[in-house]
Amino acid sequence: MGFRGWWNRLYADENAGPVNQEPLRVALQLASADNFLYFTADIAFWVHCGSSDKVPDIESMWDIARTGITHRAEEVSTQYRLIATERVRAELNVVLGPWRPVGQSPVQARGRCFSVTADPELVAxxxxxxxxxxxxxxxxxxxxxxxxxxxxxxxxxxxxxxxTAWWLLDNPDKVSEVLEVAKTFQEVQNILEPATTPSESAGKLVDELLTTKDEALRAGAIHTLKKFFLSYGREDLAAQLQVFDDQACDTARQRTGSPTSPDKA
Structure with a gap:
């Protein structure tokens, strides 16, 4: 059996068209995976109408078949970039070989791809x-x-x-130098380690508010803290704020020249 006979037998089915039908050979522009860049495929295709009572005219049959072949071909071509012309050609022969119906029409088509090319400058x-x-x-x-x-x-x-441990792993024959190396790494750490700054404590922040020279700010802080302590049932802490409240009053009297209260005389 020659190649032609093997080919026809491989893809023939009960609806296959006549073996001696002359195909239509066309150059199809097929979209690639690269936007707006196209392959040019040299494809021959055959057409067959599977229903005798709904046969369109011959020109329409070829147009329908060409549309079906193009859609099948672009299912392959859009998966590849423009540099994969030979891969696309081989894949097209797998996809286009069998007879397949075109949409809902009675027309069936199959094809064969001879070559796939692309613009050399675009490929480059x-x-x-x-x-x-x-x-x-x-x-x-x-x-x-x-x-x-x-x-x-x-x-x-x-x-x-x-x-030091990493250095010793790389230099196991220099154990006598480990002490000197360790001292060097210790000195490097002392130079490079970021200086740690003591973090601000909540108590220090409160102290700054209660000892500030801004009387309005200090009075507001005392009032707010009293309400906070009392809301949690800490009358003892609220009472301790009285010292700062008294200091604020004394400072105000000294500035205005008012006499000190009798209980503090």
Whole structure:
């Protein structure tokens, strides 16, 4: 059996068209995965009408078949970038080979793709874009690796014990130098470790409010704290605020020249 016989037997079915039918060979523009860039596919296709009572005219049959072949072809072509012309050609022969109905019409069609091409300049541009993306990905991976190394190095420089241990792992034959290396890492830590600033305590913040020279601010703070303590049943703490309240009153009298109250005379 020759190739032609094998081909016809492989794709023939009960609705297959006549074997000796002359195909229509066309150049189809097929969309690619790259927006607005197209393949040109050299495709031959055959047409057959499976229903004898609903046969359209011959011109309509070819138009319907061409539409069906184009839709089937673009299901493949839109999955690939413009540089994959040979892959698209091979895939098209798999998809277009069998007879398939076109939509709801009685027309069936099958095809064969001889070649797939694309504009060489556009192919070169897409290939360059692919190379650029690959390079950017490699650069990104390298930068991530360097950032990880920097974080690890910072951690080691601020931890003399770990730094010394790593050094000893890389230099197992230099045990006699471990003490000197450890001292060096300790000195590095003392230089590089960020200075720790004492955190502000709540008590210190309250003290600043109660001893401020701004009388209105101090009076407001005392009043607010009293209400807060009393709302939680802490009369003892509210009573302690009386000292600051008395100090505020004394300061006000001294400024106005008013006499001190009898109970404080």
């Amino acid at each position: 541009a897409v290939a360059e874009h692919e190379r650029s993306k690959s390079q950017q990905l490699v650069i990104s991976w390298d930068e991530q690796r360097r950032q990880q190394q920097r974080r690890q190095m910072c951690s080691l420089l601020l931890n003399p014990l770990q730094a």
